[in-house]
Structures are given as C-alpha cells and as structure tokens.
Amino acid sequence: MEHSPAPDPAAPPAGDRREFLTKAAAIAIGGAITAVPPVAGLCVFLDPLRRESPAGASVLVASLSALPEGGEPRKFPVLATKVDAWNRANNVPVGAVYLQRLKDNQVRALNVVCPHAGCFVNYRPGENDFFCPCHDSRFATDGAILDPKSPSPRPLDDLPVEIRKGTEVWVTFQNFRAGEHKKIPV
Numbered sequence: 001m002e003h004s005p006a007p008d009p010a011a012p013p014a015g016d017r018r019e020f021l022t023k024a025a026a027i028a029i030g031g032a033i034t035a036v037p038p039v040a041g042l043c044v045f046l047d048p049l050r051r052e053s054p055a056g057a058s059v060l061v062a063s064l065s066a067l068p069e070g071g072e073p074r075k076f077p078v079l080a081t082k083v084d085a086w087n088r089a090n091n092v093p094v095g096a097v098y099l100q101r102l103k104d105n106q107v108r109a110l111n112v113v114c115p116h117a118g119c120f121v122n123y124r125p126g127e128n129d130f131f132c133p134c135h136d137s138r139f140a141t142d143g144a145i146l147d148p149k150s151p152s153p154r155p156l157d158d159l160p161v162e163i164r165k166g167t168e169v170w171v172t173f174q175n176f177r178a179g180e181h182k183k184i185p186v
C-alpha cells in the first residue's frame, strides 16, 4: 500500500504559491512592455533608412551650361530625397550653394551658410564679394575672409564638385558647425 508524502511544514500554502506566480508573471510582462520604447528609440537611431539628412551625399545641383566660364557665382538650391520608414519625398530643399565656373570646366562650390553664426551670405556683384547681413562678414569669391576683423572664424565652406557626363555638376553637400575655426561636419 502506497503512502502519500507528508506535507512539508516549511512550504507555503498552495494559494500563496499561485499569488507569487501571478505577481512574477506581471512583473516580467510589465518589464518587457517598459523596455519596448527605449529599444524602439534605439532602432530609430540606428536604422539608416530613417536618417533624413543627405549630409555628405553627392547631389546633382546644376547643368554646366547654366554657368558661363569666368562668370559670377550663381546660387542654386540643393534638393535631395528624404526617406524614412514610411515616406519618400523627392526634391526636398536641404541647403544651397554658390557655384562659379572657373577655367577648364572647373567649378567651385561654396555653402551659402556663414560660418560665424549660420546666416546666409549674399553675392554682391558690385563689390564682387559675399556679404553676410547679420554681422557684416565679407568673403572673396573663393570664400576667403576679406576683413581682418571678420567675425567669421573661417572662410566660407567649400564643397567637393564632380562633373559627370561632361555636363552635370554634382556637389558633395555638407553643413559644418558654426563658430569653429575648423570645418566640423554636422
């Protein structure tokens, strides 16, 4: 004849065990739900599809025929495609550049943003310079600082240019941190 084991006097009653298991499950599920937002935020940060900035990307900006050789600088918008997980938007303005055609189909590109505090510079045909209306910085057509007391800590930011198919002017567009002596990409 079999005997059932004697109850362990140190073991909690069955009702207490059920309550303990219920609480443990609630804590585990709650922890998982709480962890979702930070994890989702990390994914958004790391997912390259969701990065909207075209910083450092090569962008078709103009046709070479729009720039007469030896002519004055001309301002062009920089349009790029912005992509995130849900949308794709073409031709979104992300900045602007001054382009100037030099000899032998060489093209100079300068970011229009003043390195002092981020205002936009304007080309002045009469002065043949770039002028920043915010604090009066002046720059030569190659971007060099003209005024020794210029508030701008560095020349205008030049950008790499590539001529493709003999006619297309592509610019590697990039913004840089204002107020710094060195070009620090942002």
Ligand code: FES
Pocket (backbone or CB within 6 Å): 114, 115, 116, 117, 118, 119, 132, 133, 134, 135, 136, 137, 151, 152
């Ligand atoms: S922002 Fe251009 S001079 Fe200050």
